[in-house]
Amino acid sequence: MQGRFHLYEGYPIQKITLPMRVFKLMGVQTMIMTNAAGGLNQDFKVGDVMIIKDHINMPGFAGVSPLCGPNEDRFGVRFPCMSDAYDRELRGLALAVGAELGFSDFLKEGVYCVLGGPSFETIAECRMLNRLGADAVGMSTVHEVIVSRHAGMRCFALSLISNKAVMDYDSEERANHEEVLETGRLRAEQLEKLVSTLVGRIEPNNNAC
Ligand SMILES: O=P(O)(O)O[C@@H]1C[C@H](O)[C@@H](CO)O1
Numbered sequence: 058m059q060g061r062f063h064l065y066e067g068y069p070i071q072k073i074t075l076p077m078r079v080f081k082l083m084g085v086q087t088m089i090m091t092n093a094a095g096g097l098n099q100d101f102k103v104g105d106v107m108i109i110k111d112h113i114n115m116p117g118f119a120g121v122s123p124l125c126g127p128n129e130d131r132f133g134v135r136f137p138c139m140s141d142a143y144d145r146e147l148r149g150l151a152l153a154v155g156a157e158l159g160f161s162d163f164l165k166e167g168v169y170c171v172l173g174g175p176s177f178e179t180i181a182e183c184r185m186l187n188r189l190g191a192d193a194v195g196m197s198t199v200h201e202v203i204v205s206r207h208a209g210m211r212c213f214a215l216s217l218i219s220n221k222a223v224m225d226y227d228s229e230e231r232a233n234h235e236e237v238l239e240t241g242r243l244r245a246e247q248l249e250k251l252v253s254t255l256v257g258r259i260e261p262n263n264n265a266c
């Protein structure tokens with residue numbers, strides 16, 4: 058996809074995730090997703106690339122899920138499991154490929170938390186999310202992962218840490234979209250190399266539904 062839809066743009070969540078079901082019908086077995094995210098983990102630096110190992114679905118806590126409504130049995134079960142949402146094998150492969158490419162210095166693993174946006178987080182929100190176990194915060198990806206997993210596709214996702222979440226009341230730093238875009242430009246070539254090399258190494262998913 059060239060870009061994606063977001064909740065903050067006003068789309069119903071089922072429309073945001075419709076492309077995943079189209080991909081499933083086209084025969085796609087493995088979804089690879091990327092996003093820009095704010096770094097909550099104090100060990101993360103701007104420009105780090107976080108392999109997502111798990112997520113916290115904040116809108117889900119409030120009953121906002123792409124799977125709300127009658128279940129589409131053609132795609133998957135009513136109550137899909139999410140404890141293995143981010144494929145362990147693909148995460149391992151990405152770490153290995155990243156090491157081969159000399160990217161280990163900026164390749165991390167962690168937990169992504171999705172919020173609705175479009176406002177960036179307050180300092181209190183960042184502190185809370187960090188204490189809850191999130192390493193990065195953003196406005197996408199999780200809904201897409203949920204629908205992909207529901208349909209039996211494997212998922213792999215990367216967060217580019219485009220800015221550091223502000224956690225300190227004395228800080229002069231302010232989250233802003235220009236910094237997000239600039240960090241994206243700086244890492245674009247390496248991210249492209251990482252993903253294209255990874256794709257070249259992925260075996261077909263023989264367990265796909
Ligand atoms: O689509 P992603 O999650 O990569 O985009 C993030 C969330 C907002 O669209 C934007 C904020 O700068 O970056």
Ligand SMILES: Nc1nc2[nH]cnc2c(=O)[nH]1
Pocket residue numbers: 093094095096172174176177178194195196219220221222232237
């Ligand atoms: N919610 C959120 N989304 C982002 N996308 C890029 N940076 C950020 C951030 O700091 N917070």
